[in-house]
Amino acid sequence: MPKLITKIKEYRAKTNMKQEELAQLIGVRRETIGHLENGKYNPSLKMAMDIAKVFMVPVEELFQFID
Template identity: 45%
Template sequence: MTTKLIVHLRVYRAQAKLTQAELANLIGVSRKTINTIENGVFTPSTTLALTLAKALNCSVHDLFALPE
């Protein structure tokens, strides 16, 4: 089963006033990875999702959601 994930990462990153490159450097991934996650091209692992949530001071549920 492949479900398209709803991604709010861009909104929370903008609220934190971080660029894609700054967020990428903060958690040790490439800028392309942040870019593709935001565009829904790449689905991150649980570990990376938790790392992103921690870096942006929110929960994983704030960043990602399943379609209704």
């Protein structure tokens, strides 16, 4: 099964954004962002698109599947 790799942490660092801030912007708990960043949770399509919108990048820039 392919593994989902995210660049959320990298983009948060570029913008000095805390997990809590991103969580509030997309309407989830801070723990959800932590799980996403650590590969313990796969986002819904809507959540992935909401996060990409926050950073103004395509979804494919933030999320990639690897074998």
